[in-house]
Amino acid sequence: MTNAPIWDWPAWLMTAPVVLPLIGALIYALVGWRGSTRWVGVVSAACVLAAAIAIAVGVTASGPQVSFFGLLRVDALSAFLLIVIGTVALISAVATPSHLAVEVEAGRADERDCRRMVMLVQVFLALMAVAVLAAGLGVVWVAIEATTIVTAFLVGQRRDRAAVEAAWKYVVICSTGIALALLGTFLLNFAAQHTASPSPGLDWVDLVAAAPHLDPGVTRIAVALLIVGFGTKAGLAPLHAWLPDAYSQAPAPVSALMSGVLVSVAFYAVLRVKVIADAALGPEFTRALLVVLALASLILAASLLLGQRDYQRMLAYSSIENMGLVALGAAIGSPLAIAAVLLHLFGHGLVKSSLFVGAGRILQVTGSSRIDRVRGLAAREPLLAGCFGFAVLAIIAFPPFALFASELGIARAGFAAGMGWQLATALLLVLVIAASLVNHTSRMLLGTPVAAVAAPSQAAASKETVVDAAGLEAVDLAPIPAAGPFSSPPVAVRMLPARSAVVPAVAVASPIPAVVPIAIEVPGPTVADAHRSRPGAEIYAMGGALLTCAVLGLTLGPLGPLLAQATAIITRTP
Amino acid sequence: MSTALYTQLLNLVAGAFLLTAVLILWRRELSGIIDVFALQGLALAALVGIIAAAEGSAELGAVAVGVLVLRAGVLPWVLRRAAAAAGAAQRETKPLVNVVSSLLAAAALTLLAYAVSQPLVELAPSPATHAIPVGMAVVLIGFFVLVTRRLALSQLVGFLLLDNGITAVGFLTATGVGLIVELGVSLDVLLVVLVLQVLKTRMREAFGATDLDELRGLHD
Numbered sequence: 160m161t162n163a164p165i166w167d168w169p170a171w172l173m174t175a176p177v178v179l180p181l182i183g184a185l186i187y188a189l190v191g192w193r194g195s196t197r198w199v200g201v202v203s204a205a206c207v208l209a210a211a212i213a214i215a216v217g218v219t220a221s222g223p224q225v226s227f228f229g230l231l232r233v234d235a236l237s238a239f240l241l242i243v244i245g246t247v248a249l250i251s252a253v254a255t256p257s258h259l260a261v262e263v264e265a266g267r268a269d270e271r272d273c274r275r276m277v278m279l280v281q282v283f284l285a286l287m288a289v290a291v292l293a294a295g296l297g298v299v300w301v302a303i304e305a306t307t308i309v310t311a312f313l314v315g316q317r318r319d320r321a322a323v324e325a326a327w328k329y330v331v332i333c334s335t336g337i338a339l340a341l342l343g344t345f346l347l348n349f350a351a352q353h354t355a356s357p358s359p360g361l362d363w364v365d366l367v368a369a370a371p372h373l374d375p376g377v378t379r380i381a382v383a384l385l386i387v388g389f390g391t392k393a394g395l396a397p398l399h400a401w402l403p404d405a406y407s408q409a410p411a412p413v414s415a416l417m418s419g420v421l422v423s424v425a426f427y428a429v430l431r432v433k434v435i436a437d438a439a440l441g442p443e444f445t446r447a448l449l450v451v452l453a454l455a456s457l458i459l460a461a462s463l464l465l466g467q468r469d470y471q472r473m474l475a476y477s478s479i480e481n482m483g484l485v486a487l488g489a490a491i492g493s494p495l496a497i498a499a500v501l502l503h504l505f506g507h508g509l510v511k512s513s514l515f516v517g518a519g520r521i522l523q524v525t526g527s528s529r530i531d532r533v534r535g536l537a538a539r540e541p542l543l544a545g546c547f548g549f550a551v552l553a554i555i556a557f558p559p560f561a562l563f564a565s566e567l568g569i570a571r572a573g574f575a576a577g578m579g580w581q582l583a584t585a586l587l588l589v590l591v592i593a594a595s596l597v598n599h600t601s602r603m604l605l606g607t608p609v610a611a612v613a614a615p616s617q618a619a620a621s622k623e624t625v626v627d628a629a630g631l632e633a634v635d636l637a638p639i640p641a642a643g644p645f646s647s648p649p650v651a652v653r654m655l656p657a658r659s660a661v662v663p664a665v666a667v668a669s670p671i672p673a674v675v676p677i678a679i680e681v682p683g684p685t686v687a688d689a690h691r692s693r694p695g696a697e698i699y700a701m702g703g704a705l706l707t708c709a710v711l712g713l714t715l716g717p718l719g720p721l722l723a724q725a726t727a728i729i730t731r732t733p
Numbered sequence: 734m735s736t737a738l739y740t741q742l743l744n745l746v747a748g749a750f751l752l753t754a755v756l757i758l759w760r761r762e763l764s765g766i767i768d769v770f771a772l773q774g775l776a777l778a779a780l781v782g783i784i785a786a787a788e789g790s791a792e793l794g795a796v797a798v799g800v801l802v803l804r805a806g807v808l809p810w811v812l813r814r815a816a817a818a819a820g821a822a823q824r825e826t827k828p829l830v831n832v833v834s835s836l837l838a839a840a841a842l843t844l845l846a847y848a849v850s851q852p853l854v855e856l857a858p859s860p861a862t863h864a865i866p867v868g869m870a871v872v873l874i875g876f877f878v879l880v881t882r883r884l885a886l887s888q889l890v891g892f893l894l895l896d897n898g899i900t901a902v903g904f905l906t907a908t909g910v911g912l913i914v915e916l917g918v919s920l921d922v923l924l925v926v927l928v929l930q931v932l933k934t935r936m937r938e939a940f941g942a943t944d945l946d947e948l949r950g951l952h953d
Contacts (some may be wrong), residue, residue, distance in 0.1 A: 283942050308924045315932060320939045324948045334925050335879060335892060341918065342872065342899045349906035353857050361914070376852025404951040423748070465953045472953065473863065525812030 168217030175210035175232045176241055176288035179203050184281035190470060192273035197256045200277055200565050204252040207284065208245030213337035214238050226687040232294035232363070235724030239501060240291040240427050240720075246420035246707070247508045248284050250700045251412040254516040255280075257695040258411055265440055267317070276316060276410060277661035283309045283416065287424045293387045295361040296344050297590045299428050300337070303392055307333045314405045316406060324727075325404035332401040336391025340428075343384030347435070350377040360597050363431055382436040386694035388447055389432070392425035394482045402479060403463075407471035407528065411519020414471070416443060418478050419512030423504040426485055430500075430729055433489060438731070449490035450581050456483030464595040469528050470521070472497035473599055474514050475549035477554055480592050481507045486587055488569040491576050495620075498726045499568030502715075504706050506561030510553045513704035517547040521603075544604045546701040551600045553708055561711035600705050739787045740860040746783060747864040750901060751843070754874045754894055758835045761824050766810045766890055774804030777897055781904050784861060786831040796915065800900070803919055808893060808926060815930050816886060821936065829881040837876050846870035853906070861905045868905055871898030885933050889926065898920055 183203035190196050215238040218224075223234035233241075257275065262268040268276075283306060290302035307330060315326030344361065353361050354372040359365030391398035406414045436445045460480035467473045481503070488500035496601035518528075520543055525533050537544040566589070573582035714723060753773035760766045777927050778801035785793035821886030830838065848868035853865050877906075 195848065198879065256909045298917070300919060301914060304921045304925075305917075308921065308928055311928045311932070315935065318935055318939070321950050323932060323939050324950055327929070327948065328951075330925060330928055330932065331879070331888060331892065335876070335895065338892075338895055338899055340872065342902060345903040345906055352906075374852070374856045377856050380849065380852065388938065403953065407951075467953070672859030 160168045160497035164346075167233070168213070168221065170224050170225070171226065172210060172214055172217070173226050173231055173292055176207045176229075176245070177285050177292065179210065180281040180284040180288070184278045184285070187278040187281065192259070192270055192277055197575060200252040200255055200281065201249070203281060204248035204284070205246065205720025207247055208242070209290070211238065211241035211245040215242055215721050219724060225655050229362075230294055230298055231292045231370075232290070233292055234728055235721055236427070236430070236501075236728045237291045239505075239718075239721055239725045241288065242426065242721075243423055243505050243508050244287050244291065244420050245513045246285070246505075246704075247416060250509070250512045250516065250704050251280070251415040251419070253700040253703075254415065254519070254695075255412045257697060258516075258523070259727045260623045262410075265523075270481075270605045272316060276313060276413070279309050279313050280413060280416065283313070287420060290424050291427055295363060296347065296366070296428075299431075300341055300344055303333070303389070303428065304341075305339045306424075307337065310405075310409075310413070310417060315407045315648055316410060316413075317408065319402075322408045325401075328404040329401040332398055333392055334520070336388050336398045338388070339384045339391075343381045343388055346377055346381035346384065349374075350374045350381060353445055361571045363435075366435050367438060370435045373435075373439040375440055376446055378436065378439045382432060382440070382445065385432045386429055386436075386445065386452070388415060389425050389428040390452055390486070393422045393429060393486075394425075394456075394479050395452045395486055396459050396479070396483075399456065406475040406515070407469060411515055413513040413523070415512035418474070418515055419508040422478060422482055424507055426482065426489075428465055428502065429486075430489060433492075434729055434731065436556075437492070446490045446492065449486045450578075453486035453490060454484045454488065454581065454584060454588075456480065457585055457592075461588045461591045461595075462601075464592055467595065467599060468530055470530050470533065470599065470603060471515075471518050471528050473596065474511065474518060475528070477592065477596060478507075478511055481511070481554070482583065484566065484569060484589070486508035487573070487581065488565075490581075491569065491572050491578060492730065494717040494726050494730045494732060495568055496572035496576070497729045499565040501574065501722055501725055502561055502711070503565035503569070506565055506711060507554075509704045509711075510550050510560065510562065510706045512553060513701040514547070516549045516697050517543060517550060517701055520695065521547065524717065530603055534606040535604075537604045539608055542698055545707065546698060548604055549601060549705055550701060551596055553594055553705060556589075559712045560705075560708045562708070564712045625727070739783065742783050743780070743860050743864060746780045747867040750897075751867045751870055754788060754871045754898075755836065755839050755892065757878065757894060758839055758874065759832060760857070761832070763816050763819075763884065763886055764813075766887060767809055767816060770808035770812065770893065771805050773897055774806075774809065775801070775902055777804055780864075782944055784904060799886060799919065802924065804897065805922055806901075807923065808898070811926055811930060812886065812890065815889075815933060818934065819886070828883060831895075835877070835881065838877060839870075842873040842877060843870040846873055865902055865905050868898050868901035871895075871901065874898075885929075885936060889929050892929075893922075893926070922923075 180203050183199050185194060186199050214233055215235075218233060218238045223232060225232045259268065259273050259276070263270070263273065286302050286306045286309060290299050290306070293299045293302060298699075303414045311326050311330045314329050315322045347366070348361055349370055351361075351366060353374060354369050359369040387398070394402045408419055409417065435448075456479050460476045462485065464473060464476045464480075467476065485500050485503055485507075488496045488503065491636050520525050521533060521536065521540075522528055524540060524543070525536075527533065536547075553562060556562040556566045570582060570586065573579075573585075710716075711718070746838050750773060753769050753776060756769045757766055757773075759918040760769060778797050780917050781793065781797035781800050785791075785797050828835070843866075847866040850869050856862070872895055875893070875898055878891030878894055879888055880891075882891060
């Protein structure tokens with residue numbers, strides 16, 4: 160594979176993203192969570208990112224490498240995912256110390272809880288790195304299943320009813336889904352053993368090489384099981400039910416990691432399986448399967464977002480939507496679509512992790528995860544509300560953010576590939592979702608703070624001034640008029656721009672028959688006023704992530720060649 | 734071992750493997766369910782042992798011992814401890830689907846497993862691959878138990894049934910996936926069970942029961 164290496168990078172470098180977090184975990188295990196170790200997580204994540212970038216430079220220059228007795232192998236696709244993992248880990252790590260400081264201060268966590276959380280997060284990071292670095296399907300399976308075990312305790316950390324319920328569902332559903340993937344792995348191995356050539360085992364490269372000779376009947380069953388199985392962990396319908404519960408119950412930095420990269424790592428496995436399936440069965444089979452999963456996920460996300468009352472669950476359903484879009488892009492399968500899918504995974508990781516970091520902060524400030532309890536955030540916390548508002552705009556694919564570029568790429572590739580009606584359905588659902596997200600977010604950020612809501616007429620009267628005070632966010636959030644029962648008419652009317660001509664058809668935000676999920680009502684005091692005025696590290700993490708996402712939407716820069724090589728691995732074009 | 738004897742033994746053990754899965758559907762007492770589950774682990778280990786003897790593979794023989802220890806020893810022991818911690822004899826009093834319908838469903842699922850597994854058998858016909866549909870049927874029955882039972886512990890048994898079926902298919906396709914993967918899979922299964930047991934304990938602390946009907950707090 161290696162022809163004329165420019166810089167023969169050392170193969171041990173690829174073990175760094177696994178070893179460094181393990182060292183971090185060891186430090187936390189020995190020393191615990193205290194002043195001196197507060198920034199170990201940040202250092203570890205930054206080192207993982209640095210190693211990922213070094214590996215990416217090496218891979219783009221001199222091709223893939225194998226290491227660690229042939230168990231690890233890194234190519235452009237692995238290197239790209241490593242960069243995603245490193246970046247999102249850094250966002251989550253930067254937000255962790257101040258999040259935990261507030262939790263400890265409020266008496267919701269003690270030193271032991273903190274130590275266990277940061278330790279498990281480091282192990283979680285190492286496992287995700289193993290999953291993308293693994294040379295074969297078997298090790299990928301073991302690593303992804305192990306992430307379930309590690310994160311189970313992170314989801315159930317608070318030990319109350321809702322947290323235990325979420326953790327139980329998470330482990331049962333994900334383990335079952337992943338068990339299906341194991342069955343698929345066995346069957347694919349069975350098919351591979353009965354090819355004419357010497358047995359290729361479960362190694363990605365060998366499997367792809369042997370794929371044209373695989374028995375189509377067996378491979379079809381195996382591929383369906385593998386895609387549904389890894390799709391479970393990626394949050395695709397029909398086995399998505401764990402996701403909203405887990406994300407809403409886990410501590411904010413953990414939700415940021417899970418939503419930002421865990422789903423991407425699982426989808427990475429789906430992409431690898433797709434390469435083999437396309438070579439063995441032709442593209443139609445995986446395309447049909449992925450389109451069904453994608454549209455099911457989008458429909459589900461759209462219907463449950465319309466009447467959503469909990470902002471963390473709202474973000475979780477938005478993750479299901481984004482994974483649906485990614486699956487649709489993978490179904491299209493042209494080089495443009497795959498490049499857009501990879502960019503979407505990165506952009507979604509950046510934005511969604513910063514949204515969860517922001518949501519965790521909002522929960523600490525307001526003490527409730529209910530949307531209607533967070534009115535007027537822009538007046539109380541302008542900086543936090545501003546970042547959150549921009550992040551929501553980024554997640555619904557406003558330019559200049561990377562998600563705009565990637566969704567445009569998926570749409571263009573889809574119409575070019577003749578998948579018109581699937582694309583049209585998906586885009587309509589995406590519009591509905593965008594309208595609900597903007598509606599819910601504007602209810603959170605605008606309006607009068609909760610204390611003043613008691614007198615409705617008074618609140619309506621003061622709304623104008625609050626909007627003026629909110630300034631930037633009001634302008635940004637206005638384009639789609641909020642049509643729900645909680646909408647704020649002055650905003651909607653005043654800011655009605657030309658773009659909203661598209662929207663009335665979808666702005667049917669009449670809430671679905673009232674089903675009320677338990678919202679988190681955190682016991683104990685919320686953030687003290689002294690803390691409130693000071694911008695925490697969360698703000699820096701969110702701002703940095705949004706800036707990166709915006710830059711990525713404008714130019715890929717040095718990431719371009721890596722993305723092109725990673726795309727070529729999946730589409731198998733030279 | 735002669736081919737005829739090998740085939741007969743294999744069929745006998747595969748039959749026992751499927752029968753225990755059906756018995757789990759039939760029993761209501763948790764302690765009874767766990768006993769049957771241990772028997773199934775025994776059948777699975779015997780299955781691996783017979784394949785090992787037929788192939789004369791010492792490595793596979795060692796794996797059979799490992800399966801015996803894990804599936805007939807450690808896992809039932811963990812389940813028994815969890816059941817004992819739950820206190821009074823627990824019964825699956827009202828599963829979502831009653832016992833008679835469950836047994837009919839098991840028959841239907843077995844037929845489905847045979848239909849689905851046709852390509853697998855045809856790829857390499859042999860006594861071992863002819864038993865693959867049995868493994869698939871146990872996978873489906875395990876899934877059925879997982880979604881229709883209300884006690885946390887019987888849901889756990891459903892998951893393990895599913896896993897036994899998958900393991901059986903893995904060995905019947907006669908393709909070792911490498912010792913590291915094999916070890917990783919076993920370790921993961923064991924850890925999942927331990928994690929779920931911890932969660933079950935916490936559930937009892939938080940809810941006072943392990944009836945999954947209590948899990949109604951989070952939904953949309």
